[in-house]
Amino acid sequence: MKREHQETIGGAGSSNGNKAESSSSSMATGKGKLWVEDDQDAGGMDELLAVLGYKIKSSEMADVAQKLEQLEMVLGSEDGFSHLASDTVHYNPSDLSGWVQNMLSEFNNLPSTDLDSSILLSNNQDSQPSTITSLDFSNNSQSKVFVDDSEYDLRAIPGVAAYPQKEFDKSNDRKRMKLTPDGSNTAPALAVNSLQSSNSSCSTSSSPQAIMAVSGTLSEPTRPVVLIDSQETGVHLVHTLLACAEAIQQENLKFADALFKLIGPLASSQAGAMRKVATYFAKALARRIYKIFPQDYYLDSSYSDTLEMHFYETCPYIKFAHFTANQAILEAFANASRVHVIDFGLKQGMQWPALIQALALRPGGPPTFRLTGIGPPQPDNTDALQQVGWKLAQLAQTIGVKFEFRGFVANSLADLEAEILDLRPPEVEAVAVNSVFELHRLLDRPGDIDKVLGSIKAMRPKIVTIVEQEANHNGPVFLDRFNEALHYYSSLFDSLEGSGLTPPSQDLVMSELYLGRQIYNVVACEGADRVERHETLAQWRTRFGSAGFDPVHLGSNAFKQASMLLALFAGGDGYRVEENNGCLMLGWHTRPLIATSAWRPAAGDSQLRVNSAEFELPSQ
């Protein structure tokens, strides 16, 4: 009973009446860790909860628990959300029993002058009777609307009855003052309330009569938000972002615009990763609301390559991808004397030096290594692919590996045909296909991915290594995509924050910009422009499985190397390598972020043998 009581507090307290899953993760992890022991002080405040900032008398725990369950039911059943979304006054949840009582009375419209004032008073160190937060709702039966005439004009709340105008004018003068019953807690709570200088002066010395009179109406004070602490602001920020996205989804752009204006101040009240993520998402939402679509995403590939290089240097994701894929390729090439790797996205070729070196040190000596790199057309007609190929050739020559390179320029991987690649038959040459963060771009047009998978099969590779982001950013519903993306990129930014670089580092800024551009694409673009159509490992598994590929398990060597690599990074204890049915996933704390998987064409595919007639045997 106690256990579930604690969880209810955690659930209701942290969610503040809204969906628990959208509360910021910091709150969840912070509270989750402490539900271990149950030793309580019999007479005084519950120690465990006091550590978290909740002051409840141990003797009242059962009562408060009951009320919280009631509150949860009430919030779940009716449309209490819009009520709360516009209610810009927050109670101090530190005094949990008072808080829960107030919340309940708001919903039930109970006359609450007989609030458990005895309880409140007994909690109050200063025992000032004037500090009761009492809400007398008896005068007003319609309690659903809160009209806020501040600069954030949120009158248009869908589905709620309109509030009569004349009463609104009267209510302007009456600022409903929310005082914390716990006098000792007043100072810090009100100190954070920077927006309300007038309300902060409502000290504990106000007379009870004034408060009673004030509480006669339901109208809101003219100033918004009593922010208790930045954790609450964080939750509020997330809710506002989600509400804005929902408004956009419902094509309610005016409302979305109003919400969007709220996000700015909220975001700047946060610190660190949360602020950066919120800023990027807010900008992306702005692009979507105001229909600004800069066409820069995939045009300037050298710029995005530079950003990606900084991202490569700052955090282990791309290195992890390269090392695990290389290990799989190395194991597949175990005895071959000629090997050929087809890289679907060559970029700067950072993956291949390590493979060339590993091949050079192979026990039987290095094979002949052919590399085919595929890249997008360059705007200034420089041959970026050849430059990369030349560098790799130099490296290969230095360490004594025979090397050949070919570059192919293609707008989309779907334009590629297996025949152009000049492949040799599998008896002569072992082929590997490698794609790091490239396949998801094809998901816009349904036929493309199937065509590419078919081409891959036609290449008859020994192994196909795929690295993709582990998130579903390709759902049909915008709000779901937005929600997923918010959580995904929050984890990514958190990991960047934990990477131990001093804040003004250029690397960090560029890495964040690299991720920020992905955010813009996921949120603000549609149709052919939206290329960041990430899908989860499970979805890719289904695709590959139905296209006729068998999974290849990445061995323990890959796992060990990956773990070792992560241990080298500052903040290395936050990164986690997981093995998932033969695939490796790299994540930050509990959230997997990228996944490496390996495939080969399903055995017994007779169609493959037909194609062998097309290839000529090379002259030896």
Add this chain to the structure above:
Amino acid sequence: MEGNVKEKRPRFCVNDHVDILMEILKRLDGRSLCVSACVCRLWCTIARNDSLWEHLCFRHASPPPSSGVRPVIVALGGYKRLYMVCVRPVLSRLGRLRIAGDSDRDRRVWTRDGVQLSLSLFCVDYYERLGRLGGGGDASGGSSLMFLCKPVNV
């Protein structure tokens, strides 16, 4: 004691016996080896000898890497660079994580995977330097091994 008796004994100066000197220097740790390079010109020349650093790099590697490794490493920049850029930070970070309660142990045994990882990172470093020398690299001087240089708060 008579001064004459003493002068008859040959004075031993280690600088005359370079092979002994090398044997001694081979057993030093990295920092001491660098310090020893500041002693005098002879020691400086000897300390630059890559075989000393080779010994230092793979002293505690088990199994020791094959002889085929040497030409590759020499081509990519030599053992001294390998030690400074890759082996030292890798070992210190991995060692710190594994030998948590045993900080006074200097010896760190590392596996073939660790050796392989260091070599891969070394190769990537060489490749990046190629890019910068070729004029195609950006002047910011970023390096993919920068993460190894940053202090880790353990």
